[in-house]
Amino acid sequence: MHSYEYLFTAVIIFAILTASAILVSRMPQPSLNVSEKEQLKTAAQKIMTQLTLNPGNPPDWGGNLTVDSTDLTAFGLAKYGEITRGAYILDPDKVQRLNENMPQNLYIPPDRVIELLNLGREYGIKLEFIPALIVTVTTETNPNSITVYVNVTSDRNMWPIANANVTARIFYLYNQQINKTPIITNSTDINGQCIITFNGVSSEDALLALVVDHYGIHVVKTYALNGALTQAFFLGNHLILNASLSIISNTAYQIIIAESDETYVIDYALCGLNLTDSLSDPSYSLYEINYTEPSAVALLAVVEGEPNLAVACKNVPSCYSSISGEASSPFIYMLERSVEIGGSSYTLRLKIWRMSW
Amino acid sequence: MDVPIAHIIGTAALIALVISVTLAYQIVVDYVETNVLKAQLKQIAEYVSMNLVNIITLTEFAYGDVSTSTVMSKSLKLPKDISGKTYRVRLVNEGGNCYVQAELITRTDLTAKSSIPLNSAKTRVIIVTGEIQLPDDSITPSSVVYGGNPNIVVWCWKNSSSSMCAGIGLRTGGS
Numbered sequence: 001m002h003s004y005e006y007l008f009t010a011v012i013i014f015a016i017l018t019a020s021a022i023l024v025s026r027m028p029q030p031s032l033n034v035s036e037k038e039q040l041k042t043a044a045q046k047i048m049t050q051l052t053l054n055p056g057n058p059p060d061w062g063g064n065l066t067v068d069s070t071d072l073t074a075f076g077l078a079k080y081g082e083i084t085r086g087a088y089i090l091d092p093d094k095v096q097r098l099n100e101n102m103p104q105n106l107y108i109p110p111d112r113v114i115e116l117l118n119l120g121r122e123y124g125i126k127l128e129f130i131p132a133l134i135v136t137v138t139t140e141t142n143p144n145s146i147t148v149y150v151n152v153t154s155d156r157n158m159w160p161i162a163n164a165n166v167t168a169r170i171f172y173l174y175n176q177q178i179n180k181t182p183i184i185t186n187s188t189d190i191n192g193q194c195i196i197t198f199n200g201v202s203s204e205d206a207l208l209a210l211v212v213d214h215y216g217i218h219v220v221k222t223y224a225l226n227g228a229l230t231q232a233f234f235l236g237n238h239l240i241l242n243a244s245l246s247i248i249s250n251t252a253y254q255i256i257i258a259e260s261d262e263t264y265v266i267d268y269a270l271c272g273l274n275l276t277d278s279l280s281d282p283s284y285s286l287y288e289i290n291y292t293e294p295s296a297v298a299l300l301a302v303v304e305g306e307p308n309l310a311v312a313c314k315n316v317p318s319c320y321s322s323i324s325g326e327a328s329s330p331f332i333y334m335l336e337r338s339v340e341i342g343g344s345s346y347t348l349r350l351k352i353w354r355m356s357w
Numbered sequence: 358m359d360v361p362i363a364h365i366i367g368t369a370a371l372i373a374l375v376i377s378v379t380l381a382y383q384i385v386v387d388y389v390e391t392n393v394l395k396a397q398l399k400q401i402a403e404y405v406s407m408n409l410v411n412i413i414t415l416t417e418f419a420y421g422d423v424s425t426s427t428v429m430s431k432s433l434k435l436p437k438d439i440s441g442k443t444y445r446v447r448l449v450n451e452g453g454n455c456y457v458q459a460e461l462i463t464r465t466d467l468t469a470k471s472s473i474p475l476n477s478a479k480t481r482v483i484i485v486t487g488e489i490q491l492p493d494d495s496i497t498p499s500s501v502v503y504g505g506n507p508n509i510v511v512w513c514w515k516n517s518s519s520s521m522c523a524g525i526g527l528r529t530g531g532s
Contacts, residue, residue: 003367006370009371013374025388027389028389028393032392032393032396035400039396042400042403042407043403045407046403046406046410046411047474049410050475054414074475074482075474087418117474118454118455118474122472
């Protein structure tokens with residue numbers, strides 16, 4: 001045997017080792033991928049259960065403005081009731097506090113949620129709140145009337161929803177008083193559209209409140225018209241208003257939407273406001289409402305200046321994520337649940353991914 | 358160099374190479390096996406923690422209806438072994454941060470953790486990792502259970518009007 005033959009044999013042995021090592025490491029990869037996907041699925045189910053069925057701690061943290069993100073000891077979005085509890089009914093105040101437009105100390109940042117869910121640096125999450133029906137509203141203001149064009153489509157494929165019942169009412173400011181139009185109902189046509197005309201409305205300082213019901217799936221929408229101000233938040237039994245505005249006569253109108261005998265009632269209730277100074281953010285004034293209706297969806301208040309109607313709606317954020325932008329991890333598990341937030345049907349979509357493997 | 362000496366050196370070098378290749382191959386196989394076992398352990402840990410969260414949520418959801426003498430429990434279906442190796446599941450509470458840890462008995466360095474998404478220090482749910490006497494004698498709480506036991510349960514008990522305890526354990530008849 002010549003020396004080059006030894007070398008050749010060594011090269012072959014080394015090649016065999018390399019090939020075997022590559023094959024062995026690749027062999028379990030498909031089952032590992034399945035296993036990792038299963039882990040994500042289980043983790044997603046666990047987090048979804050916690051989010052949708054647990055109220056968190058303290059249980060009233062949504063509307064309790066003394067609780068900031070550091071005071072939270074458990075995170076959950078379920079609505080809390082001492083006597084009754086509903087499954088997959090989320091608290092609109094808790095959901096609102098995921099909105100980054102909220103005043104500083106009231107916003108719950110995603111890294112705190114990750115910490116409260118005990119996920120460490122292992123996982124990233126993204127929540128999406130998708131209305132069960134996509135309702136688009138456009139308005140046309142005429143000298144003595146307002147015409148509302150409502151377009152209803154499916155959340156999945158944007159197909160038009162025909163025969164959806166639309167119940168609407170406009171609340172408008174006239175002579176420093178909040179007035180209301182009669183309730184008007186209509187149904188969407190084959191293109192998912194309907195037109196509602198409110199006669200006798202002489203002001204653009206107005207709020208449109210409407211409910212779209214399609215065989216039990218209902219969506220509540222409040223829409224501030226051109227003239228109305230929206231620099232306000234309605235959280236628990238508090239009105240948070242831009243500090244540059246001041247309310248006339250310390251009263252407000254709660255807009256209530258309730259179902260009664262398969263029809264919807266849209267009305268207002270007058271309530272008193274007390275200015276308090278317990279909000280640490282100096283750019284906002286905090287008013288305490290003396291009584292809050294459970295089904296209140298918005299708050300109207302007459303303020304000094306022009307325009308002089310302030311509107312505070314319960315805003316549901318469309319997205320809440322631990323990273324900015326779209327997650328692009330190779331393994332993202334997505335889980336959806338149908339939930340109800342403030343009388344509206346939503347799909348809560350949870351996306352979860354591993355930060356490292 | 359003489360031809361026989363060259364042959365001896367060449368043959369010895371080849372034998373050494375074969376041995377080192379075998380060892381290297383074994384290291385690669387061990388590494389791959391470790392990854393597979395870790396993934397399986399992680400899956401078990403996630404399954405247990407998910408069920409624990411579910412039973413806590415269910416108990417909390419029915420808080421007003423459940424009496425203090427009722428212990429809610431759910432049987433878990435865990436594999437007998439992982440690739441022929443026995444394992445155990447442990448509940449760990451580190452300063453309020455609770456997690457489920459699955460580990461091989463023969464290789465304690467090989468563990469996988471799954472967090473329980475609640476802080477046990479300040480909430481009304483206490484994750485029990487020590488001893489506790491439950492009103493239901495059919496459940497024996499234990500912070501460690503061994504895989505393969507068909508009687509493993511997760512349980513949750515509303516022990517007073519303001520707090521709940523939860524953990525893992527064995528249904529009577531288990532070992």
